Structure formats: C-alpha cells, structure tokens
Amino acid sequence: MNSPPSPSPSRWFKALRRTRLGEPCLKTYPLECVDVLRRARVAFRAGRTITEVFRLAQLEAVVRMLEEHECDFVDALGRDLHKPMFETVVSELILVKNEALHAINNLKKCMQPQHVEKNLSTTLDECLILSEPLGVVFIMGTWCSPVQTCLVPLVGAIAAGNCAIISPCECTAHTAELLHRLIPFYLDNECFHGILAGTIDLPEVVELKFDHVFFTGNREEGSRIARAAASTLTPATLILGGKNPCYVDQHCDISITAQRIAWARFHNAGQSLVAPDYVLCHTDVQPRLVQALKCCLMQFYGSDPRESHSYGRMVNLEIFNHTRDMLWRSGKVAVGGQVMEAEKYIAPTILTGVTESDPIMQQDIFGPVLPVLTVNNMEEAITLINKQEKPLCVYVYSSNSKVISRLMSETSSGSFCSNDSVLQSLMVALPFGGVGSSGMGSYHGRHSFDTFSHRKSCLLRGTRFECVTYLRYPPYEDRNLSLMTWASTLSQKSQGWCQIL
Template sequence: MDNRNASPSPARWFRVLRRTMTGESHARKSSTSSQYEEILKKSREAFLSGKTKSCPFRLEQLQAMVNLLEQHEMDFVGALEKDMHKPRFETILSEISTVKNEAIFAMNNLEQWMAPEPVQKNMTSFLDRCFVQKEPVGVVLIISGWSLPVQLCLIPMVGAVAAGNAVVLKLPETCSHTADLLQTLLPLYLDNNCYQILSGEHIELLEILEHKFDHVFYIGDHKTGRQVMQAAAKHMTPVSLVLGGKNPCYVDKSCDLKEAAHRIAWARFVNAGQNSLAPEYVLCHMNIRNSLIHELEMCISEFYGKNPQDSQHYGRMASLDQYKRVKDFLSCGQVVLGGQTDEGERYIAPTVLIDVKETDPIMKQEILGPVLPILTVETLEEAIQFINKRDRPLAIYVYSSNSQVISEVMQKTSSGSFCSNDSIVQSLYTRLPCGGVGNSGVGIYGGKYSFDTFSHSRACLLRNTAIECVTYLRYPPYAEKQLHLMQWATSISRTDKWCHIL
C-alpha cells in the first residue's frame, strides 16, 4: 500500500517540527553569532588603531555625551514618562544631571588621571624612573541595568570612554522607549566605529558572552550575574558585577523620627522604589515602630497626596513582570500603609508592611519596588547580628543622633557603601565609589574609580644604564658580602628614609 499521501502521525509531525525548529534555531544562532563577531571585530580594529587612546579624542567623546543629554533632555523626560510614569524632576535629577556631572568630572580630571603615577624608590632604583601608567584594557562590554536606564547605561560608559576603550553597550530590554531613544541618539553623537550599541528583545546575552571581551561590566540580578561571571571565566575576562541586595536601615531610638521618615520614604518610594540602593527593610525598637509608621504615613500623604495613583510625582513599575513580582510581596506580613494595586497601570501604592517573617520571600529577594517591611529588634547588638546573618548588602543605613551608635554599626558590619542619617545620596558624590561586596557585587565604579576599573595599571621601570655600582652585585659567582649588600640596598624598614626622599 502506498502511504505517501496519508496524513502523518502526530509523532511524525512532532519529529518534523522539532527538526524544523532546531534548524531555524541553529540558523538564527549562527546568524546572530556572526553579527556579534562582526561587531566585536569592528570594535577591536577601532581600538587597535589607537584612536580611542588620545586625550583629545576622549575629551571630545565625553563632551558629546554631555551635548546629547543637554540637547535631548525633554526627549528623555518623555521616554521615561512613557516607560515608568517617571516625573520630570526625578528624570533630570537622577538620570540627566548625574550622568552630566560624571562626564564633566571626568573631563576636568582626565589629564591628571592619564598622567604617569610616580612610585617610591629604594637604593637599587634611585637613578631610575619608576611609575605606573594607566592603559585602556581594550574592548569593553557594558550590560546595563533597567531601573535607572539612562544613568546605568551611561555612567559606566563615561568611565570606559575616559579610560580610552572601545565599547559595546547592551541596552536593557525593559524601558523600551528609553532604550530606543539611546539606540537612536548615541550613534549620532559618538564615534560609530569605537562605540557599538546592542538593543532589542532577541539579543541573547550568553551568546554575546561566547565572544572574548577585555572587560565585562554587568548591572542586574544575581542569577544572571553568576552566568556572566561563568561565561567570562572561559576567556579569563575580568568582570565587574553590580548585583544589589537586601539593604538594611537601622532606626535608632535617639533619632529625629520625622526627619528620618522623610528621608527613608523618599529613598524607598522615589522611582517607585526601583533602585538597588534603596532601603530594603527597617530595623527599629518596638517602642518607636508605631511612631515611625505614623511619620511615614504623613510623608506619603505630603509627597503624593491622599491617592498616590493620581499624583504626577509618583512612578509605575517598569514592566508587567516587575509589577507581578512586587505585588506578590504584599502577601508577606501585614499591610499597614498602602497596598493598593492596578495591573492596567502597573501601579503599586507606597506600602509599609509589619509582622514580616525572616523566611518570607520579601526578606530573601531584592524588592525593587515601593514596599518597605519594618521589623523590630530589642537592642543595637541584635540589629547588628540580624544584618550580619545575611549576605553583605549593597548599602547599610543608620539613623541616629548618637555618633557611637553610627560608629558601632559601621565598624561591625560590611557593605558596598554606608550612609548615616540619609539614604541613596552617597551615589550622588562623584568622588565616592559605587559597588557591592560579596554577594552584592564585584568591583567598583563612579568617577576616578570607573577610570581605574576600565584601565590596566602598567608597571614601568626605565633603568639608568650609566652606573653599575649596585646591579653587578646580583651576578654569579655569589658571595656573602654581595648578599649582605644587596639585602641592605633592597630592604624596606618601618621608617625608610629613601622611600620618602626619592
């Protein structure tokens, strides 16, 4: 019997479909891999040409980034309003001004950063020239975050450009209007050969990382951060990871609760809570918990009115997935303030929780939303123990009028950054580094620290060949007298006069 015209069985259809899909998948992967190879080849050629290394070129590109932000300020305001209902005030302060300040700070100091750094010498090198030369590492891959899309894309890029590297910038998939604007504008202002932009939903991060870069900078979640580190390790590529964490906020009985509540509420609810430096939970004594909640309630009403959903000063979740993830946290503990949600608008009200358990999901995952759990402790020591039982966070905050309390928390804990009597504002200081420690990240950036992150410190020794009075002592045949003289010439003491004089 001829079965050629018979209908294929379901199993056969599945096998055909699987072969077809697998073939398409391989073809697509081959196509995108070829695209990434071409981008990397173009970037490598641009770097090897030496174009990115000159100080005038770096200054020109940094100024171009400032021009981009100044000339398209309202475009970014509009894009972020569409993506996150972000108020103009927040966009200009946290996205535009911070990046402009970073670029201008780099321009003001670039010649000094690029200059050779002399080092102390000893007897064996007193006629030589010893210095450290900062060199660009090469082609840098920056994988930016979405919560502050302009800032988290461009501040690392400022450092990479200032250090003289070629850059491949992967834009976030979330906040698509802002990402599209960056993809459109950056090539109009920056050198298209030296700086490549990747954007779109179909870009596979792990496929990109199959190719060798000279440094990978990643801002995002822990799971992807581990994958980035593993992929980079195959090529021995150094990485910087900014991963966030559970930032504790200890409120001491001695602090001004009204002032503390204003600063905590602003830090937790600005950008609708989508900031990895925001306080993740509050630790306070039971005696002040209700007073603190009352002050927070007053702050929310003062900031956003009786119904924050109607406020022009309050944002929204950046995506539906983010909305659903944060909404699930509302089932933890008891809602005492807020709790209202609207999926159509991706709206979650400024919310305060109590009676949260240590085992609840909200105490194990980064929130990145407008929800603040308040937990109680009996003593400062208990608060410190609570903090130290967990992974080291990106930031620790303390509110107290007692300097001894602040000092004790700072000395007995560890975190990426530390701030007393305020929150988040440490990130606005260009002379302070940003970055985590342990589970909250690897490496630092911001200001001079970005320049150093994307630079190689090359040890340089230019020897003087005129005098052989010391160097001959190292040659065989060896003798005890030679050994003693060499030890004397190379030893370092606690008060080494040669080190200070030379």
C-alpha cells in the same frame, strides 16, 4: 586624532524624527554583535581613542546628547516607567552630566603617569604607573535606572581611552531604542556602539571575548554574566542588588528620618538597587515611625498616589506580579497595599509584623514595599544584618555618633550612609560598588577611569650602576650575599626595602 565630523543636518533631523515617532528597532543578534566587536577592535588597535583630544570630544558629545534630547529621555522613561520628569532629570540626566563634566575637567590629570616613591636602589631611575586603556569593553545597564547605568560607566570607559559597546535593558524598551539611535549620531561610529540584546542573550554576547565587562542588575543575572566572562578570562565589574538594611535608632529625628526613608524607598516606585530594603527599629519606635512614614506618603503623593504625577509604575507585569505576591504573603499592611494590574500599579506600602521567614525578607524588593521589623537593641540589629548576604548599602539613622560608628565598623557592605539614603551612590568623588554577593569592583569619577584602565608598572633604568648590580649574578658567593643583605638592612631603616638587582 580629531573626532569624526558631525553628521549632516538632514541626517541628524532624520534621526531625531525617527526617535520621536518611536520607529521600532530590531533586536541585535549575535552575528551582528561579532561584526560590531570586530569594528571596535580595529578602531582601538588603530589608536583612535588614545589622544586626549579625542576623549574630550567624545565626553563633550555625551553632554550635548543629554542636553539636546532631554525631552526625548523624559518621554522614553515616562513610557517605560511612568517616571516623573523631575526624577528623570535629577536622578538620570544630571547625574550622567556631572560624571561627564568631572571627567572632562580631570582628564589631563588622570592620564598623566603617576610617579611612585623610590628607594636606595632606584634613586637615579624613574618609577611610575601608567594608566593604559583595556581595549573594547561591554557595558550592560539595568531597567531600574537605564540611562545612568549605561552612560555613567560609558563616561569612564571613554575617559580611560577604550572603545565600548553598551546594551541597555530590554525591559525599558523605549529608553533602550532611544540610546540605540542617538549614540551613532553623537559618538564615533567605529569606537562606540549600542546593541539591543535580550537578557537571556547577554551571556552569549559576553563569551565573544571583550577586554572588560561591566554589568548592573540582579544577582541571578550577574552570576550568569560572571560565569560567561570567566570562561574567556575576561575581568568583570558587577553592581548587584541586595537586601539593603536600614537601622533606625531610638535617638533620631523621626520626622526627618521618615521623609528621607520614604523618598529613597518610593522614588521610581521603589525600583532601585540602592533603596532601603527593610527597616529595623526598636519596638517603642515603630508606631511613631510608621505614622511619620504615613504622613510623608500623604505629603508626597496625596490621598490617592495613583492620581499623583510624582509617582511611577512597575516596569512590566513580571515585576508587578512578583512584588504583589511577596506583598500579599508577608506581614500586615499598615499603609497602602492597593494594586491595579492593568496599570502595573502598586501603592506605596508599609508592612509591619514581618518576620525573617516571610517571602519579602527572602528576596530582593524591586517595588514600592517597605517592611518594618522590630528589634530589642542595636546588637540584635547588627546580628540580623550580618546573618544576611553582604548588601550593596547599609543605612543608619541616629543622632548618636557611637551608634553610627558601630554600624559602620561591625557590618560589611558595598557602601554606607548615616542619616540619609541613596546619596552615597551618586557622588562623583566616592567609589560605588558591591562586596561579596552584592558585586565586585566600583565606579564613579576617578574610580571609573581606574576600573577601565590597566595600571601598568614601569621602571625606567639606566646602565650606570653595573658595578653594584653585578652582585646578583652567578656564580653566587657568600661575600655578595652578605653585601646585599647589609644593604637591605640599611634600606629598611631608611627609605624602604632595597634590592640590588
């Protein structure tokens, strides 16, 4: 089935004009969500999303939308997060385009049935795994990275042949409204929809019964989403925040380490699910590391980060106040610490003298604050990490491969990266997701396709060997059991377990 015709030029320019003027969009209420879900279900049952041609057309439309409205996305994220153009393009738009292009280039391969190894009893049969779309999926993004957390999962849902409804976070209102307006002008109007639901309304929407829900956000909201999904037996993927530890070994390049940690922590004004949440380092390393971090901040943002065009702001006063309160009640400010409520500004801040009982170590940090704690050795660092809930990411900086290997094998996390930060969460080829309290499920590249697919086991048999398979039928006889046991024993020694059934 071909993709629907493009809207007329006059309609397209009208949408563009509305977007640029910032015309307010009304909140989507549950009754409207019911209608949107109904339309999507009708479209899916009609087989609208099944063909490769349709999926390719929709993926290409996602790429066009990002390219043709790059300036609008930059403007929207600038309004919502004071996000620099460089960060918007690199960490939001390019990331989504890479995912879409990867899906386009690999779609045919992903859609092909996967043939599996046969055994003695299935030699003349066909054994395969068929990836079929789940149906209508619900995707909820987060305010930290509102474009990529909505559109990267959407790419996977489209590639897998689903209909989808996305809900950008209300905290980033301008970006949410932009996505809400552009999606109908680029994607199929029956299969793909954007809604504007408040955070407190999301569980109610989830209870409408989707075929899969995909949520990115904090643990508290994720728990509510999971409970709502469980009430209707809806499978869920949850990408949740956590306290991502970063161990800095005595044997590492301090200047490079400081640059990479500072970039990861203070990118987007520290509003990230994957940034290092706290640093663990040896007492002897701390003074050099803090000094190197201070130099990096001067190099990145100048003597007054508030005047820098490369530094953002907190998304709203609630997040600002929460971060400021944790900052004021924890450790000692070694660098930064300045705040300005009117601008929702918190300077890039490094804390020392932090203890495990401080507020900054008890809650996730969604702001530009980096606590630096000291440990006596690597074993103590591993023990401290394992005392916490399983994080989304673990980072280690060391030139010693044995240190890296121990951190990787003796801690548990959704992802792991040595001598850099964040990049493992952006790679198309690597699955990204949480474990334990940091989430469940994963996505990116082929892993997104699998997340939004049901892998159906298929055995295609003939009727030519009834002279053998009759052994399974009653009345059961000892002779038949002996023959089946003998055949299974032979199969174990050669091609795998054999069942003459």
